[in-house]
Amino acid sequence: MSGKKKEGKHKYGMVIDLDKCTGCGTCMVACAAENNVSVQPDESDKQRSIAWMLIYKITNGKKFxxxxxxxxxxxxxxxxxxxxVSVCPATATDVDPETGIVSQIYSRCIGCRYCQAACPYHARTxxxxxxxxxTTSWGPLHSESLQKxxxxWEGRPPRSKGLERYLSPEVSVRMRxxxxxCSFCHHRLMRxxxxxxxxxxRELEEHEYITACAEACPAQAITFGDLKNPNHKVSxxxxxxxxxxxxxxxxxEPKVYYLSSKDWVRRMADNYLEGEFEQKIKVKKTG
Amino acid sequence: MESALIPEGVKRCSPKVFFLWTLPWLGLLAWGAVSAFLCLYKGLNQTNMSNYFAFALWIVFDLAVIALGAGAFFTGFLTYIIGKKELKDIINSAVIIGFICYSGAVAMLGIDIGQPLRGWFIFWHVNVHSMLAEVSFCITCYLGVLAIEYIPIILENRKLEEIKELRLFGHNLHEIMAIFAGTGTFLSFFHQGSLGGLFGVMFARPFAYREGFYIWPWTFFLFVLSAIAAGPSFTILCTKLAEKLGRKRLVPENAYQLLAKISGYLLALYIVFKIADTLGWAYGVVPEAGLRLMDFYREGPYGFWLVVAEIGIFGIIPAIILLVPQARKSEGWLIIGCLMNCTGIVLNRFVFTIVTLAIPVMPFDRFVSYLPTWQEWGVALAVLGYGFLLYSLSYRYLPLFPRERELNPVIE
Amino acid sequence: MFPFCFEWKWDPDHIIFLGLLYLALTIIALGLTVAFIKTWIELPLEEKGEPPAQLAYRKRYSEY
Incomplete structure (x- = not known):
C-alpha cells in the first residue's frame, strides 16, 4: 500500500546545505508570499499555523x-x-510521475486529515x-461596528490592511x-x-524552474533542480x-536532501539504535 | 392514548416518568447540537485538534462505537447464518445498538471532516488504495443494511402492524434477513478491518505500522477479531442495563451465556494474536525504524502502563472471566467481564488514534499535548444521548424482546 | 466510482474494489425488491381470507 508509481522523465528535488543555512527564515517568508499562505487569527498557536516551509532549530544539547x-x-x-498519497480517500493528492511532484488538489480535499496523520514530517497543514x-473593505459590511x-464572531481581526492586493494570481487561495x-512552486514549473x-x-534550462525558497535564500543554501539530470547541480x-x-x-524516499559536515546533525535526522550510526564524516568543519 | 402504542401484554413506565427519563439525554443532544453548529459554522478551530493531532477525540469515539456496535453484525451472523436459535431473543437489541453506534459514528464523521459538503467526494472520486475509502464505503452500505434490519422491528409496533401493507412488508423483510445479515457480515468484516488497516498502513509512523498479509496489515485482522470479541459483550451490557432499569428479565439466560462464551473465546484468541503481534512489532518494525520499544512510552502520560492495561488488565482478565462458566454464570462477574472487555477495546482504539499521533517520529520533533474542547465533548456525548433516547423509544414502543411477555407475566 | 470519472483506471484494484461494492449493493437492492414483490403478491391472499398459514412468513417463522 505505497504510493510508488513508475518513474517519468524528471525528478525534481532539493538539496539544502545546513552548513550554509543561518536560520534567517527568508525561505519561509518567500514561500508564504509566493504561495498566498494566509495569516491565522492566532499566529502564536504554532500547532495550527500554516507553513509550507518551516524551520526547525536543533542543538547538540551540550553546554556552553x-x-x-x-x-x-x-x-x-x-x-x-x-x-x-495512498491514504487519501478522495484522490485529492497525487504524485505526478513526470516530475515526481506531490500535488494537493484543494477543491477536491474533504479535510479528513488522514494524510496529515500519515506524514511523519508534519509537512501538511x-x-x-x-x-x-x-483587505481594505469587507464585502457588504461597510459599517465599522458591524465589521468589528x-x-x-468569526474569530479573526478586522480587515484594514489591503494585503489582498499582494496575492499571487498564479496560486489559488485555500478555503477553510x-x-x-508545499507544491515545489508548481506554478513556476508551469510558467x-x-x-x-x-x-x-521542449526542455527547460536548470535556472528556469526553481522554487521561491531556493531563489530567496541569501546564503544560497537551497539548491533546486532535476535529480535525474546529471548536469543539474542537485544531482x-x-x-x-x-x-x-x-x-x-x-x-x-524523500526528494529533499540535506548536507551537513557535522555528525551530530546527521545523527539527529534519523532514529538509530546503539552502535548503528556510522560517523561518515571525518572532517569536522568545511571551509 | 399513548398506551395504544406500547406492545401488548408488557408493562412500561408512565408517560411522565418516561418523559423525565429522556430529559438528560435530550440535554446531551442539545449540547451536541450547539457544538455541531459551532463546528460547522465557525470551523474546526472550535476544537483543540491541531496539525499534530489531526485525529482526536471524535475518531477515538468513532472507532470505539463502531467496534462496540459490531455486536449487531456478529449476532446477526450467528443467528441467521450459523443458526443459533437462542440468539433470536437478543438479536433485535443487538441490531438497534448497532444502528445507534453506526449512525452516530457517521454523523460525527460528518462534522469531523473539514468540508462536510464534499463528503460525497470519497465515493465519487474514490481512491481504491485508501483504507479510509474502504471504511467509508462499507460503513455507509452497512448503515443501510442496519436500517433494513431495523425496519421490520419498527413495523412490529402495535399501531403500525395494523396497516396490512406494512405488516406484510416487515415480515417479508424479516424472512429474507439472512441475505441482509450475510451482506452485513461481509461489509462489516471489511470496515472493521479497514479501520485497523487505517493505522497499520501508515508505514512512516512506526508506532502504528504493521506488516501483514497481502495488502492488509495485521491490524486489519486484529481489529476484526477485537470487534467481534467486544461487540457481543457490549450487547450484553446494554441489554442488562435495560433489564436493570426496567426491573425485569428481558432475555433468557441461555442467550446471554452463549454470547458471553463466544465473546470470551474470541477475546482469548484476540489476546493471543495481539501479544504475538506486539512481540512481532517490538522485534521487527521498531528496531528497523531505529527505535527501541520503550522509546514509544516515554512521552507525556503515555507510558508502558498502556500496554499492561490494554493487554493484561482489560484483555487477559475479562477473557478468563468470560471463559470460566462459573464466573460468567454469576451476573456480577458477567457484567464486570463484559465491561472490562469493552474498556480494553476502547483503550486499544485510543492508543492507535491518539498515541500514534502524539509520539513524534522525527528525533528533533517535540511532544505536544491535546485536550478536547467542550465542543468536541458535546458532539461526542451527543451520540450517547442519542443512543439512550433511541434505545429507550424502541424499548417502549416496539416488541424488542420476543420472550418478554413469557418471562414477565402481567398479573391482573 | 464510475468509469467516466477521470480517476478511474481499468486495473484489477478498481475492478475488485468497486466490483465487490456493486455486488453488495446489488444484493441489498435485490433483497429489497424481493420483499416488495412478495408483499405485493401476498396482499390479495390475505384479502381473500386465506388462512394465515399460507403466508410465507407464517410457515417459516412460526414463533413470531
Whole structure:
C-alpha cells in the first residue's frame, strides 16, 4: 500500500546545505508570499499555523561553550514512496510521475486529515480558519461596528490592511477545512514550461524552474533542480558524502536532501539504535 | 392514548416518568447540537485538534462505537447464518445498538471532516488504495443494511402492524434477513478491518505500522477479531442495563451465556494474536525504524502502563472471566467481564488514534499535548444521548424482546 | 466510482474494489425488491381470507 508509481522523465528535488543555512527564515517568508499562505487569527498557536516551509532549530544539547545550533528548513519532501498519497480517500493528492511532484488538489480535499496523520514530517497543514488576508473593505459590511462584531464572531481581526492586493494570481487561495502543503512552486514549473513552449523548446534550462525558497535564500543554501539530470547541480550534490535525508530508514524516499559536515546533525535526522550510526564524516568543519 | 402504542401484554413506565427519563439525554443532544453548529459554522478551530493531532477525540469515539456496535453484525451472523436459535431473543437489541453506534459514528464523521459538503467526494472520486475509502464505503452500505434490519422491528409496533401493507412488508423483510445479515457480515468484516488497516498502513509512523498479509496489515485482522470479541459483550451490557432499569428479565439466560462464551473465546484468541503481534512489532518494525520499544512510552502520560492495561488488565482478565462458566454464570462477574472487555477495546482504539499521533517520529520533533474542547465533548456525548433516547423509544414502543411477555407475566 | 470519472483506471484494484461494492449493493437492492414483490403478491391472499398459514412468513417463522 505505497504510493510508488513508475518513474517519468524528471525528478525534481532539493538539496539544502545546513552548513550554509543561518536560520534567517527568508525561505519561509518567500514561500508564504509566493504561495498566498494566509495569516491565522492566532499566529502564536504554532500547532495550527500554516507553513509550507518551516524551520526547525536543533542543538547538540551540550553546554556552553560547546553548544552548537543547526537549522532544518523543511518543505514538503515530495517523497517517492509517499505515505500520504495512498491514504487519501478522495484522490485529492497525487504524485505526478513526470516530475515526481506531490500535488494537493484543494477543491477536491474533504479535510479528513488522514494524510496529515500519515506524514511523519508534519509537512501538511490544515486550514483551521478561513484564509485571511487583511483587505481594505469587507464585502457588504461597510459599517465599522458591524465589521468589528463580525470579526469577533468569526474569530479573526478586522480587515484594514489591503494585503489582498499582494496575492499571487498564479496560486489559488485555500478555503477553510482543507489540507495544504508545499507544491515545489508548481506554478513556476508551469510558467517556465509555457515560456519554453513559446520559444519552441521542449526542455527547460536548470535556472528556469526553481522554487521561491531556493531563489530567496541569501546564503544560497537551497539548491533546486532535476535529480535525474546529471548536469543539474542537485544531482551532483546528492552524491556528496555529507548528503542525507530525514527519517531515511522509514522508506519514504524523500526528494529533499540535506548536507551537513557535522555528525551530530546527521545523527539527529534519523532514529538509530546503539552502535548503528556510522560517523561518515571525518572532517569536522568545511571551509 | 399513548398506551395504544406500547406492545401488548408488557408493562412500561408512565408517560411522565418516561418523559423525565429522556430529559438528560435530550440535554446531551442539545449540547451536541450547539457544538455541531459551532463546528460547522465557525470551523474546526472550535476544537483543540491541531496539525499534530489531526485525529482526536471524535475518531477515538468513532472507532470505539463502531467496534462496540459490531455486536449487531456478529449476532446477526450467528443467528441467521450459523443458526443459533437462542440468539433470536437478543438479536433485535443487538441490531438497534448497532444502528445507534453506526449512525452516530457517521454523523460525527460528518462534522469531523473539514468540508462536510464534499463528503460525497470519497465515493465519487474514490481512491481504491485508501483504507479510509474502504471504511467509508462499507460503513455507509452497512448503515443501510442496519436500517433494513431495523425496519421490520419498527413495523412490529402495535399501531403500525395494523396497516396490512406494512405488516406484510416487515415480515417479508424479516424472512429474507439472512441475505441482509450475510451482506452485513461481509461489509462489516471489511470496515472493521479497514479501520485497523487505517493505522497499520501508515508505514512512516512506526508506532502504528504493521506488516501483514497481502495488502492488509495485521491490524486489519486484529481489529476484526477485537470487534467481534467486544461487540457481543457490549450487547450484553446494554441489554442488562435495560433489564436493570426496567426491573425485569428481558432475555433468557441461555442467550446471554452463549454470547458471553463466544465473546470470551474470541477475546482469548484476540489476546493471543495481539501479544504475538506486539512481540512481532517490538522485534521487527521498531528496531528497523531505529527505535527501541520503550522509546514509544516515554512521552507525556503515555507510558508502558498502556500496554499492561490494554493487554493484561482489560484483555487477559475479562477473557478468563468470560471463559470460566462459573464466573460468567454469576451476573456480577458477567457484567464486570463484559465491561472490562469493552474498556480494553476502547483503550486499544485510543492508543492507535491518539498515541500514534502524539509520539513524534522525527528525533528533533517535540511532544505536544491535546485536550478536547467542550465542543468536541458535546458532539461526542451527543451520540450517547442519542443512543439512550433511541434505545429507550424502541424499548417502549416496539416488541424488542420476543420472550418478554413469557418471562414477565402481567398479573391482573 | 464510475468509469467516466477521470480517476478511474481499468486495473484489477478498481475492478475488485468497486466490483465487490456493486455486488453488495446489488444484493441489498435485490433483497429489497424481493420483499416488495412478495408483499405485493401476498396482499390479495390475505384479502381473500386465506388462512394465515399460507403466508410465507407464517410457515417459516412460526414463533413470531
Amino acid at each position: 561553550p560547546d553548544t552548537e545550533v543547526c537549522y532544518f528548513p523543511r518543505p514538503c519532501f515530495h517523497c517517492e514512496n509517499t505515505p500520504c 490544515f486550514n483551521w480558519w478561513h484564509a485571511y488576508f487583511p 462584531l463580525y470579526s469577533w 477545512g482543507v489540507v495544504e502543503k 517556465a514550461k509555457e515560456k519554453a513552449y513559446m520559444e519552441g523548446r 551532483k550534490l546528492v552524491k556528496d558524502p555529507r548528503a542525507f535525508r530525514i527519517l531515511e530508514r522509514l522508506g519514504t
